[in-house]
Amino acid sequence: MAETAEAAEAAMGLRERKKLQAGRRIYRTAVELFAERGFDNVSVQEIADAAEVSKMTVFNYFRTKEDLVFGPMEEHFEDAANAVRDRRPGESAVDAVLRGYLEMVENRDPAVGLNAEPFARQVRRLVMETPVLMERAFLAAQKGTRSLAALLAAETGDAVLATVAAATLSAARNALVEEHHRRIEAGESPDDVAADAAERARQAFGLVENGLRGYAVRR
16 A cells, blocks of 8 residues: 555655645645644644644644544545445445455554554554544444444335444454554554454454354353
């Protein structure tokens, strides 16, 4: 995935490449300042000054202060819905979400928690430690689940079961991602975590596919 992004950037014209680089500089500057001083204690003007751009330029790239953290990653909250929308003929929604997830695991995608790069971990800690950002993350995740539910409802005609299916698929995927984060924060490498990620994912989505019948029966 990184090689693909690099190839795409290399194919850009000079103006587009400079624009992309400026956006990245603003983003990284903002995250570093937020991590150092706290999200609420840094103004957009201070970010602009540190990135050596105008305040207006910051807002040309990022609509709000929260977007300075979420802008580059918020699209990933739609990953499950996109996997189902683009699934192959004969492929179920469960299989589509699983396949998309496993592709991201194979690519060590930060969006599924498989990146030990310090900056990526810094972004996560910033979100986890900032209530307004946690709320934004929750709402974005809910929006992604609703998008998946709407897609399934349009295909099946049953909004209630579509909502249950979307919530269950999202919960399974989120639990797997959180486990990746937990293990890497504890010191494991992304490769170590990824080594058994496929098996864990198949078990988790198998539970979704088969329903909860027979699960945790009290003896």
